[in-house]
Amino acid sequence: MLKPFVRRLMLAVFMLSLAACSPTEYSGRAQGDASLRAESAQRESNPYLAYEHSVRARLQEDKIAAAHQQIMDACAADRENQCTLLDAELNREYARASLRLRIKPAGVKPILELLAQAGEVTQVNTHVEDLAAAIVDAEKQVEMLTSYRDRLLELEKRSADNIDSLIKIASQLAQTQAELERATGDNAYLLQRVNMDILNISFDAEHNESFWKPISRSLSSFSEDLSEAISEVITAVAYLLPWLVMLTLLFFPLRFIWRKLRKL
Template identity: 30%
Template sequence: MKPWMVLPLLALAGCSPSPDTPGGGALQGERNQAGNYLAYEHQVVIELPAEQIGEHLVSTREACLTARFGNCSLLGAQQSSGRAPRGELTLRIVPEGVEPLTQLASAGGELVSRSTHAEDLAQAVSDNQRQHERLLHQQRTLQQFEQRNDLAVADLLALAREQAALEVQLQTIAQEAAQQQRRLETNLLTLTFTSSYEHNRIGDAFSRLQDNLIEGTANVIEFVGYSLPFLIVLFPVALGLRKLWRRLTQR
């Protein structure tokens, strides 16, 4: 069965994006109700000890790739180190897998923020279906012309080119419909891992001492470089003014 065949008809009214998830428990996945065409997306921020961020990234990534909590696709992953390490995973998972995967990712840490919003795909689904029906109508018309016996070779070649172009457009429409259906049946989940650290002003000052010294020395050198041409020009002028002042005072 073609992907577009499973898409229902356009709903006359859509639902508004879902509000932020209330406190308590892990983030819940969202599934479309009958007549809705909402693509749900979740953003979760998890605070962990710095040394655990890499471990949680690996375990959450593996849980997704092995479909531990249902069908899941990893869309992106990134990690940064340093004084404030950070990591992020972007994945698409079935609604029932959002909660257990979030619990796994936040185990031993704190889920500091979470939000959910949705994009209404009703118009896009309807437009895609109408375009598909229009292309099918054109295809049936061309097939009727092909059955005629009075067509010249040039006409047959032109019909063949038109049929090939229609097939390409139909394949593109089918791929787009499949992608829309995937967005409707799964949830986009972005997990951001952060760490907290104590801000020590004295330690920070010592850590920046070398950089500040280098930067200050460079600024002094630049200042001298900019001032040297002026000194070369002004020095003879200053000597002339000094001699003139002496003559005036002697008189």
């Protein structure tokens, strides 16, 4: 009699566990897919959006350096998405690291998947900036300066026999060309921002340090901290010493005057 009951009980527990776990996993995948679809639709509707992603991952302390190097190697190998390493930091003493990458939008997801394999991704933030107005203004300025430069070149040809006019035109032409190059560079930078994403990655260690590690870290910097403390004390004494001398010199005259006033 007990066997059928036990079987039904085990089946009920199994079904409850599926009911508790499966929706969560499905919801997480569905939310991720929905987020990607929304981002893709937003990019298609407005091609002048600049994306910057900030990701935080938690790993075991002894795996941070390896994961840090693995992401850098993956970025260097990703020629298709033109991944570029902009900044890298690795602090072995405090088990922290960070990376800043510039990469095409299609290359962001593979980097995040690689990061998820190395540890737990605890935070993902995306900042979007609309550069439509800035890009339109930059393109108009480039067009205006290009047209003005072409008119100056045409005017220079017509004034070949007038030395004074040639000098003025050459000066104005040099200034216009410099402004045009600067405007072209600004426009190229803005276009790069909308065509390439910025990906910031922070690596944090799991909080499982041994009891002695913070103590050993403090002892390793003991001599440096002691020397800094002594130097601060000496500096304080140097500031206080003139005041002590002045107060000592004033004490006796003031005391004498005070006694005279009390007798009156």
